[in-house]
Amino acid sequence: MIGFWSVFMRESQHYFVTPIAYVVISTFWLLSGFFFSFNQLFVSAIDMVSAFHNMSLLLMLMIPLLTMRSFAEEKQAGTLELLMTLPISDGAIILAKYLSLMMLVFFMLLGSSVAVLVLIYFGEPDLGPVLGGYTGIFLLASSFSALGLLISSLSANQVVAATATWSLLLVLWFIDYASALFPASDLIHLFQHISFSVQYLDIIRGVVTGGGFIYFFGLVLFCLVSATQVLRMKRF
Amino acid sequence: MQIEKKSEALFEIKGVKKRFGRYSVLDSINLAIQPGEIVGLLGPNGCGKTTTLRIAAGFAWPDTGQVILNGSPISPDQPKSRRSIGYLPERSPVYDSFNVARYLSFVASAHNMDRVQASDSIEYVLNAFDLELVKDRTIGHLSKGYKQRIGLAQALISKPKVLLLDEPTNGLDPRQLIEARKMIKLAAQDKAVIFSTHIVQEIEALCTRVVYLDKGILHPVPLKKSLPRDCVSITVDIVCAKIEVLRKLLPPLSRESKVTIVPLGDEKFNISMTIRKAKQSDLIHLFSKHSLLESLQVDGSSLEETLIELIGEGGKL
Numbered sequence: 177m178i179g180f181w182s183v184f185m186r187e188s189q190h191y192f193v194t195p196i197a198y199v200v201i202s203t204f205w206l207l208s209g210f211f212f213s214f215n216q217l218f219v220s221a222i223d224m225v226s227a228f229h230n231m232s233l234l235l236m237l238m239i240p241l242l243t244m245r246s247f248a249e250e251k252q253a254g255t256l257e258l259l260m261t262l263p264i265s266d267g268a269i270i271l272a273k274y275l276s277l278m279m280l281v282f283f284m285l286l287g288s289s290v291a292v293l294v295l296i297y298f299g300e301p302d303l304g305p306v307l308g309g310y311t312g313i314f315l316l317a318s319s320f321s322a323l324g325l326l327i328s329s330l331s332a333n334q335v336v337a338a339t340a341t342w343s344l345l346l347v348l349w350f351i352d353y354a355s356a357l358f359p360a361s362d363l364i365h366l367f368q369h370i371s372f373s374v375q376y377l378d379i380i381r382g383v384v385t386g387g388g389f390i391y392f393f394g395l396v397l398f399c400l401v402s403a404t405q406v407l408r409m410k411r412f
Numbered sequence: 413m414q415i416e417k418k419s420e421a422l423f424e425i426k427g428v429k430k431r432f433g434r435y436s437v438l439d440s441i442n443l444a445i446q447p448g449e450i451v452g453l454l455g456p457n458g459c460g461k462t463t464t465l466r467i468a469a470g471f472a473w474p475d476t477g478q479v480i481l482n483g484s485p486i487s488p489d490q491p492k493s494r495r496s497i498g499y500l501p502e503r504s505p506v507y508d509s510f511n512v513a514r515y516l517s518f519v520a521s522a523h524n525m526d527r528v529q530a531s532d533s534i535e536y537v538l539n540a541f542d543l544e545l546v547k548d549r550t551i552g553h554l555s556k557g558y559k560q561r562i563g564l565a566q567a568l569i570s571k572p573k574v575l576l577l578d579e580p581t582n583g584l585d586p587r588q589l590i591e592a593r594k595m596i597k598l599a600a601q602d603k604a605v606i607f608s609t610h611i612v613q614e615i616e617a618l619c620t621r622v623v624y625l626d627k628g629i630l631h632p633v634p635l636k637k638s639l640p641r642d643c644v645s646i647t648v649d650i651v652c653a654k655i656e657v658l659r660k661l662l663p664p665l666s667r668e669s670k671v672t673i674v675p676l677g678d679e680k681f682n683i684s685m686t687i688r689k690a691k692q693s694d695l696i697h698l699f700s701k702h703s704l705l706e707s708l709q710v711d712g713s714s715l716e717e718t719l720i721e722l723i724g725e726g727g728k729l
Binding site: 178179181182183185186189190193194253254255257258260261262263264265268408411412 | 466469470471472473488491492493494495497499501502503505506507508509510514518519521522523524566
């Protein structure tokens, strides 16, 4: 992919030369740590299922704030035109922005894994569900990021991009509740198949199925390919 | 109208058309540029100058036609085809969060330059555009003039064969303007340059050729580069028995003391010279005193006046 590394390095450096990375990562660690501690101390939870639930909500709130600038900020500043006239392929731009964002998400989740060390120290947790949970959280974050990137590529305004991303994530999270409106319909299966919460719940409990992986990878692939096409359409 | 095509052009825009919805912006424009040429692209707001440059830079697709560099087509789908192009968009966008050196390093890396090449090139443009002192400063904290210079620097960093500059001298102070002109002229020695601007004086100062974009068509504009704004070119036909007198008296009035006297026979002469406008009356008095004036032609048109002639009310365009 021509020009991938230059865009990847630029995006990654941008996160760390501005306050973005420091504020986002530290806020995530602080809040996820708080929720983990709260569950351990007041709910007496002995696993991380609640922690993963809380992390997923935090990611749903924070990832759109990261993705909103991916393209909307560049369009506002005029740098997207410059980027697209450099000898860099559209696919490389999309992939580089996505992977640099995932690198940030990786650091966020890595820091939160301190909680696992606490569990190991004070108890004997079953690490299978823990690993499954982190896998599920990472897949969830990948999907959130890909969706956010796609919406940012469609918008010239960061606030609009963030709001639209939140809305879509909420719809996809709760869409399986809509199956109550269509009790005897095939739509129930469709809603359950596309719902984040249904796909993600099995994985965080350590039940890893091919269907779940296909769902998340498929969604990421769809969003990245679509974002590449959106970028390509800007050239017409 | 088609611009005369030159053979073996370094950079060519051939038969390019572009519409946005029902609005036709470019209607089969053709432009061929040789190395060392600086082509000024003039036109009213919204006429399609930026669209032309975007298509030339490989950012946008034309509806028909193509852009060719050294015999190879430039295509938005082929990033490698853009490696020899340096492009400065309007408003000179830069990444505000980076420092100058890091930003230039990013552009060099995007052009697939190796470390040594990139380092040498960055050092060269930092010195050439007087950015050495601010190379470690965050771009967002710099003035518009500095950002414009950084924009020019990034366009030149990959030593491109073609330079496409959209309003490159916007926001520069007089000293920076002179430096930027110098850099563009220096860079253009072996490059094809297209320079879009609203400022006629910039065209006069820099360009070897001028085209005017109007209603989607490129029109050539005669460029009288040698005539300063305070001078006129005078051509007279006189009958004079003692031409030696005029040979002595005319040069002091002429700019650069250059007077061309062509004998036409029968004591008739054709005289051409360039003089300052303030000296016109002295010259006419001299001719009246020492000769019989048969015809007088004064040509003081600057590029601005030529354009007004072409595009003004009743103009040829």
